[in-house]
Amino acid sequence: MSGPRLTAARARARRGVEADEIGELAALEPGLWRVVEAGEQRMLTVAADLQLHNDDLTKLPAIRLSATQARTLLAVLVATATGASHPYPGGLTTVGDVLAVLHWPLLGESAAAHVKGSLNKLHLWRLARLGCDGDEVTDIDSTTAVRVGPVVASWSGPWIAEPTALVARVVEQRQRSK
């Protein structure tokens, strides 16, 4: 394992990049990794071209979201949508609202449990953020606060318009059905 990779692994485990690591992390493959500003701190994330992009992703040995995780992420994006051109930072919402997008209570208890599990995963991967700032979320209920995570801030590229349009369409459909 080379020096930059070791530094990268430590930075990922720590979930933040220290200032003195930036120079070393620049030696990582720039097509795959980059350091981005997310809120007050810097983080190491997959390069912009790889998030969301249809063509490049199929060639990469990258892990994809499962169906439930993708559905939950979409629900988070819909519930926090503000109509802006980028989903980050989005609005503040609750787990109940996210479940409502997924047709709670028709969803059923078992499916809701899977959604909550996916929310936990998304929180772990920083695609979503559970609880108010600084709070450690131990138990998810329908009043738990949700917002999009800092990784969403790193989404960029021409294809960011596509998920934004997708979310806008779902929001419009929901308003029409009300």
Next chain:
Amino acid sequence: MADKRLDTYLVLLAPVLVRIDGVTEDPADVDLAEAILVAAESADGIGLTRSEIAARAGLNAADPRFAARFDMLARAGALQHLRGDKKHQSRYLPDPVALLAAEILARLSGDHGAEELHSLLVAAADRLEAAFRDDLDAPAPTAEEVAALVAKLSVLLHAYAQRMEAASTAGTYEELTRARTGSSTSRQMAQIERVCRAINRNDSPYGHLFHDANRLLAAGQRFVAASEQLTERLVEVATSGEGRGVLGLADFEQYLHAAISRNLDQLAAVGATIPLETAPPVVHLADLAQAAAELDVAPQVRRVPVPPQADPSLDPRDALAERRRRAEQRAEVRRSWAARLLAEHDDVDVTSHATTWPHAARLLADAMALSRDPVVAMAADIGDPPLVEPGAEVAVRHPLRLRRLPVEPRPVEWLGATGITRDAAR
């Protein structure tokens, strides 16, 4: 022939010349030459002009250092010269042999030839085993060729072993890492044993090379021993000091001891510093689109099922009223029939009215109902003796008579809508 070989060697050596750069010791020159080759590789099959290559490499075409490196690559044959669209324009494409050589060089510097050594051993074993398969496409090598091959392999293995032995005797961590050849030695040994078995087979035409095979086996054993010794030494050096790389972190015994003796908080603190290569899953547009498509088909609100349209004919109250109406109608018909029969007589024999069994049954039921009907003053008499009429359709009949009762009909009390009457006197 010699000229052709020289050309091939030049092309093959071109990437080597780029890397070591025979005329300079300045690393900047090496970077520059590598940038030229990389730029030329992006030619998309139509070739690039000199200035295009310079532009793609981010260099100035007028720079004498660029000119020196470019000319060297072109002269060595790594850049093939094509005729351009314009009269004095030249286009360049990288030579395939040079590209291959660059790949081989990259591999050699990556794993120190471990994969090449293994490939050589596999190819040698395959070639020898072809001698026993009567394969016309792959003719068996002659005994002289096998002897030369085995000698070369022995020398190669001894050379690797020699380098590893020297490194493990007094090498630094970096020297040890550099001398390491492959992670597994058993797979190389397996190929060496294949070669030796092919030579020592009973029907082998290479039986007289028995001693060469033994020498190869000895070289293989020396290689394996040196490789294992080197690995041990590498682990020893890596774990002895701090900051020696990932091996220092991955000492199994230390972690096992810590897992048994330390408390959870300490383990969590260690866990937070262990470098993990896990990356979060990347988000794919297709996944989000699929999720949105599934969301569309889901129902938006909860709906109470619409009750089926009520069929009036299925209402039990209506059905009951209908039955009563029909029963009353039937009673009226029956009474008028009885009144017609008894209009002129006090007593009527209706035995002959029963022509068939269903008719007889209905007639009997009507007669019994009339005799119980308080509205009409009449009674039915059913006789016991059977009447046998051989010529008739009904074989056995009982005499049936209706007679008028002399008394006036008693006042009756209707029991609501049941249609059942009861004697008021009772």
